[in-house]
Amino acid sequence: MKMLSVVKSMSVVTALAVAVSTSWSPTASAAAIAPVTQFEKNNLPVIPSVHEMSSEQRKLFDSLVEEEVKRNGQDNPEQFRKALTDLFDSRTSGLNFNQLALQAQGIESKDIRVNWGIGVNFAASAINVALGLIAGGGVGAIQAYIISVGKKEAARIFTATVTSKLIAWGAPKLAVFVGTAVTFAMDYLDIGAKIAEYLDSRDSKPNNGWIDF
Numbered sequence: 233m234k235m236l237s238v239v240k241s242m243s244v245v246t247a248l249a250v251a252v253s254t255s256w257s258p259t260a261s262a263a264a265i266a267p268v269t270q271f272e273k274n275n276l277p278v279i280p281s282v283h284e285m286s287s288e289q290r291k292l293f294d295s296l297v298e299e300e301v302k303r304n305g306q307d308n309p310e311q312f313r314k315a316l317t318d319l320f321d322s323r324t325s326g327l328n329f330n331q332l333a334l335q336a337q338g339i340e341s342k343d344i345r346v347n348w349g350i351g352v353n354f355a356a357s358a359i360n361v362a363l364g365l366i367a368g369g370g371v372g373a374i375q376a377y378i379i380s381v382g383k384k385e386a387a388r389i390f391t392a393t394v395t396s397k398l399i400a401w402g403a404p405k406l407a408v409f410v411g412t413a414v415t416f417a418m419d420y421l422d423i424g425a426k427i428a429e430y431l432d433s434r435d436s437k438p439n440n441g442w443i444d445f
Contacts, residue, residue, distance in 0.1 A: 277393065356422070410431075
């Protein structure tokens with residue numbers, strides 16, 4: 233299994249994300265996710281933009297995207313594929329997580345009010361791709377990664393990864409719930425889906441299939 237290389241420095245966004253992730257709900261198990269140390273902050277995996285990926289990383293990324301298109305994007309496969317890829321491309325300008333989620337479902341942002349919501353399935357796929365890049369494969373590889381590094385270590389890494397991506401994607405209001413969401417999702421096969429479902433259960437319109445801002 234090929235896992236994403238660990239780098240020695242983090243972006244400001246990622247560092248901020250790790251700090252935000254420590255503010256998870258006290259209702260979660262106190263032992264579930266230990267605080268991230270400074271050493272760990274400096275040694276967490278960083279996901280590169282698609283245009284900066286090595287050929288091996290891009291091959292993995294494309295396979296993860298295709299897996300998610302088959303899982304959640306069959307209604308609009310081309311749009312779903314493009315939106316999910318754009319989400320991991322730092323060159324994509326003027327689009328945020330919400331706009332790309334709507335694009336993936338064939339909805340024009342002008343047709344609805346701003347910041348309406350993110351479809352749970354698209355959010356789940358985006359999270360699965362991010363975690364798959366860390367683990368080196370799809371949902372099966374993510375489970376193998378949890379076993380190899382241990383549940384607590386995997387939870388810390390997944391929390392920091394998902395939080396940083398949500399902030400980078402323009403969804404900071406969702407980031408504060410990620411620690412609890414990861415704790416909830418760790419015992420399920422499709423972690424991305426369970427994280428997305430948890431976020432939907434904690435937003436302004438719970439359990440409606442959309443993660444509302």
